[in-house]
Amino acid sequence: MAPVPFNLTQVPLYGTVAGAVVFVFCVVKVTQSIRSTKTFTLGPTLEDRIADTSTGWNFARQNGCKAPAHSVCHGWFGINMIMEMVNSNREHNFTELIRGWHSKYGSTFTARMATRTTIFTAESKNIQTMLALKFKDFSIGPVRQNALRPVFGQGIFSVDGSRWEHSRALLRPNFSRAQITNTEMYENHVTDLLEHVPRDGSTVELQDLFLRQTLDTASEFLFGESVHSLREDNSAEAALFATQFTTVTDATAIRIRMGPLMMFFRNKEYWASGAGLRNYIDKFVQKAIDYRIAADSGQKVDPKIKELTDRQYVFSHELAKQTLDKTEITDQLLSILIAGRDTTANLLSITFFTLARRPDIWDRLRAEVLALGGRKPSFEDLKSMTYMSWVFNESLRLYPIVPFNFREAINDTVLPVGGGPDGRSPVFVSKGQQVTFSVYTMHRDPAVYGADADEYRPERWEKLRPGWAYLPFNGGPRICIGQQFALTEAGYTTVRILQEFERIESRDPNPWVEDVKLTLSSANGTQVSLTPAQK
Numbered sequence: 404m405a406p407v408p409f410n411l412t413q414v415p416l417y418g419t420v421a422g423a424v425v426f427v428f429c430v431v432k433v434t435q436s437i438r439s440t441k442t443f444t445l446g447p448t449l450e451d452r453i454a455d456t457s458t459g460w461n462f463a464r465q466n467g468c469k470a471p472a473h474s475v476c477h478g479w480f481g482i483n484m485i486m487e488m489v490n491s492n493r494e495h496n497f498t499e500l501i502r503g504w505h506s507k508y509g510s511t512f513t514a515r516m517a518t519r520t521t522i523f524t525a526e527s528k529n530i531q532t533m534l535a536l537k538f539k540d541f542s543i544g545p546v547r548q549n550a551l552r553p554v555f556g557q558g559i560f561s562v563d564g565s566r567w568e569h570s571r572a573l574l575r576p577n578f579s580r581a582q583i584t585n586t587e588m589y590e591n592h593v594t595d596l597l598e599h600v601p602r603d604g605s606t607v608e609l610q611d612l613f614l615r616q617t618l619d620t621a622s623e624f625l626f627g628e629s630v631h632s633l634r635e636d637n638s639a640e641a642a643l644f645a646t647q648f649t650t651v652t653d654a655t656a657i658r659i660r661m662g663p664l665m666m667f668f669r670n671k672e673y674w675a676s677g678a679g680l681r682n683y684i685d686k687f688v689q690k691a692i693d694y695r696i697a698a699d700s701g702q703k704v705d706p707k708i709k710e711l712t713d714r715q716y717v718f719s720h721e722l723a724k725q726t727l728d729k730t731e732i733t734d735q736l737l738s739i740l741i742a743g744r745d746t747t748a749n750l751l752s753i754t755f756f757t758l759a760r761r762p763d764i765w766d767r768l769r770a771e772v773l774a775l776g777g778r779k780p781s782f783e784d785l786k787s788m789t790y791m792s793w794v795f796n797e798s799l800r801l802y803p804i805v806p807f808n809f810r811e812a813i814n815d816t817v818l819p820v821g822g823g824p825d826g827r828s829p830v831f832v833s834k835g836q837q838v839t840f841s842v843y844t845m846h847r848d849p850a851v852y853g854a855d856a857d858e859y860r861p862e863r864w865e866k867l868r869p870g871w872a873y874l875p876f877n878g879g880p881r882i883c884i885g886q887q888f889a890l891t892e893a894g895y896t897t898v899r900i901l902q903e904f905e906r907i908e909s910r911d912p913n914p915w916v917e918d919v920k921l922t923l924s925s926a927n928g929t930q931v932s933l934t935p936a937q938k
């Protein structure tokens with residue numbers, strides 16, 4: 404078995420024992436706190452505590468902090484609020500539930516969530532403060548770290564502080580323009596995708612095809628060998644990798660949602676799939692390390708690998724130039740895969756979901772594509788396609804792939820707005836407090852996007868410059884490292900499909916139904932029919 408951060412097979416046993424201990428602890432604590440708050444109030448309000456000179460809240464006072472206008476608690480200890488979230492996820496209206504809370508309680512409010520009081524915000528100034536201006540005051544928090552760590556180890560997506568700085572410095576150069584703008588990298592996999600699209604007008608589900616395509620492209624970029632999940636003749640091992648990847652992604656989303664109750668997570672398939680993924684990657688990582696050791700010491704190198712790495716950029720081999728730590732390379736490769744695979748596929752499926760219902764947008768986009776005269780697009784071609792960039796902007800605005808996110812305060816700190824009855828005063832965030840931010844709500848704010856904020860209208864991007872009120876890729880030091888990669892792959896795929904097909908029709912009578920796991924996607928996929936272009 405590949406080396407993993409710790410022995411996965413032992414985790415259920417430790418988990419059970421630890422779970423039992425924590426369960427008993429929780430029952431005692433909850434019982435105590437229910438007894439101590441017989442009337443089920445929230446205790447002293449933030450205003451009371453700020454005004455109370457004996458509590459040492461000088462910091463909040465000095466910064467002019469005021470409590471948000473609404474501090475809410477649905478049911479005992481906010482249990483109802485947690486249940487509303489769980490149910491809305493099942494009922495496919497999670498994004499609108501949170502948006503509804505914001506329209507009822509304001510852009511910033513606090514909410515009791517079991518043992519904690521969480522700040523909810525959809526204010527661009529607060530989000531900018533957390534992600535950039537006071538970056539060092541916030542971490543991704545233990546929930547995300549613990550949810551990811553068993554499979555993704557110390558990869559960039561699950562670490563904070565100096566470990567994150569190290570990961571970012573290691574990975575950043577690999578996403579430079581030269582590495583990801585070679586559009587040939589995308590062509591083989593788009594060709595495989597096109598083979599699956601029927602030419603007789605029958606229905607095709609594009610979302611699944613996009614997921615397979617982005618896995619195939621990413622695996623080739625990362626390991627030097629594609630999983631080829633779009634090909635019938637792919638190896639059983641590679642097919643298993645694709646299935647295991649989906650199992651781990653979905654289970655990781657559940658683990659994040661369980662938060663402090665994560666230790667009760669029981670899913671044998673998750674642990675087995677996590678070990679399987681690392682095992683699969685192991686051979687590529689070992690090859691890269693062996694090759695690097697041989698090359699650096701002037702020994703004979705594997706000619707096939709030499710030919711491959713001379714011809715194309717292979718991430719695992721580039722990482723091996725910087726570290727020979729097998730666990731670290733595996734952690735980073737898997738982390739990039741989880742960050743980059745579903746995200747790009749979902750952008751494509753959401754865009755085609757919309758195009759199938761909006762012939763006006765399809766026609767304008769296709770006119771831009773046809774101006775290429777049928778040639779396969781270069782990176783420069785893609786960059787020059789203004790209307791396509793507006794279409795992607797609009798897809799990512801209305802359906803941000805990461806609709807919510809959260810950070811945890813490392814120190815006592817302050818967010819600039821959201822406090823007081825008018826919401827203009829700063830808000831105090833205590834050390835350890837979680838701040839949840841809704842990019843989805845912010846992206847639909849009529850104050851920024853106008854009265855038609857809910858409408859899909861690419862043309863709005865002709866003049867719109869929303870700054871921090873538009874954050875599909877996050878901002879600040881942890882901004883998405885793969886943004887250019889994603890937009891190049893999505894653009895290339897879109898152009899090639901529009902070159903091959905002249906018309907698209909929706910074959911799904913339902914309106915948009917969301918599915919929020921780690922990312923936002925369409926619950927019913929993207930069912931369409933495509934009419935081949937006359938050549």
Ligand code: HEM
Pocket residue numbers: 559560571621738739742743744746747750804805808875876877880881882883884885886888889
């Ligand atoms: C439409 C496609 C994509 C969207 C919307 C997207 C969005 C995001 C967002 C919102 C974050 C910040 C997460 C956080 O800090 O909490 C992020 C981080 C990240 N993304 Fe993307 N992403 C996309 C595609 C990709 C691709 C294709 C790759 C790689 C091939 C990638 C690699 C990463 C990595 C490594 C991080 C972590 C950066 C760090 O923590 O420093 N992403 N992405």
